[in-house]
Amino acid sequence: MIDLKNVNKSYPGAVPLHVLKDVNLQIEKGELVSIMGASGSGKSTLLNILGILDNYDSGEYHLDGILIRNLTENKAADLRNYLIGFVFQSFNLINYKNALENVALPLFYRGISRKKRNALAMEQLERMGMSDRATHLPGELSGGQKQRVAIARALITNPSIILADEPTGALDSKTSKEVMEVFRNLNEEGRTIVIVTHDPGVGEQTNRVIRISDGRIALPDSTITAANQSDIITSAHP
Ligand code: ADP
Ligand code: MG
Numbered sequence: 001m002i003d004l005k006n007v008n009k010s011y012p013g014a015v016p017l018h019v020l021k022d023v024n025l026q027i028e029k030g031e032l033v034s035i036m037g038a039s040g041s042g043k044s045t046l047l048n049i050l051g052i053l054d055n056y057d058s059g060e061y062h063l064d065g066i067l068i069r070n071l072t073e074n075k076a077a078d079l080r081n082y083l084i085g086f087v088f089q090s091f092n093l094i095n096y097k098n099a100l101e102n103v104a105l106p107l108f109y110r111g112i113s114r115k116k117r118n119a120l121a122m123e124q125l126e127r128m129g130m131s132d133r134a135t136h137l138p139g140e141l142s143g144g145q146k147q148r149v150a151i152a153r154a155l156i157t158n159p160s161i162i163l164a165d166e167p168t169g170a171l172d173s174k175t176s177k178e179v180m181e182v183f184r185n186l187n188e189e190g191r192t193i194v195i196v197t198h199d200p201g202v203g204e205q206t207n208r209v210i211r212i213s214d215g216r217i218a219l220p221d222s223t224i225t226a227a228n229q230s231d232i233i234t235s236a237h238p
Helices: 043-050 073-083 099-108 114-127 143-155 173-188 200-204 226-236
Strands: 002-011 017-027 032-036 058-063 084-088 161-165 192-197 208-213
Touching: 002 043, 017 043, 032 043, 032 173, 032 200, 043 058, 043 161, 043 192, 073 084, 084 143, 099 114, 099 143, 114 143, 143 173, 161 173, 173 192, 173 200, 192 200
Parallel strands: 032 192, 032 208, 084 161, 161 192
Antiparallel strands: 002 017, 002 058
């Protein structure tokens, strides 16, 4: 589903910042994975590339078999629209629109009638246990409720992949567990889910933890052999 080969990304500047370094990463359809690493290690940059929100400089990224490189904004938006749902730490809800309108918004951009949009949005709110909050503004909802609305919005286009950047970062531990339960259920329906987090408790609730450190994907412990261990030590202490 997701296949990165030697992907590099720098942010330009007087001294360019090399953020992703030869990243190789495969995520199969239907996986529930977390990407963990310290603040500044490149997690959001990686997730933005996976979600075609940002470009990379070299290497190859195939998403669902499609080479993602030099796409026009139209083509990128199309792919995002039919494949990907995003969830963010800060929810990114529109404050002056109520829960139902927020969830329905992606369908507005698809030119679906208001009546149909609202009916579909209500279905998603029901799934998230939020139908009784449909007419509430985000400011009238708790953090966990806001995240449920944001997940309902991500689901309304029926994406096969959900990309979540620190989705529990603004939530207490009990609410965070409940939100993780939602992701686990969505995964059981067959959706591929990638969650960026720095919370080990969240990582534990996924089926595979990918570690990133200073822009490099760490090898899983089991693949560190005597042969490549010396490489790792050498590259860590050049
Ligand atoms: P994480 O999500 O793991 O905290 P990020 O991917 O956000 O890390 O950032 C990795 C590095 O890239 C950090 O040093 C950050 O300051 C820098 N960075 C992130 N976004 C930009 C940007 N748009 N322009 C320049 N530097 C950026
Ligand atoms: Mg981040």
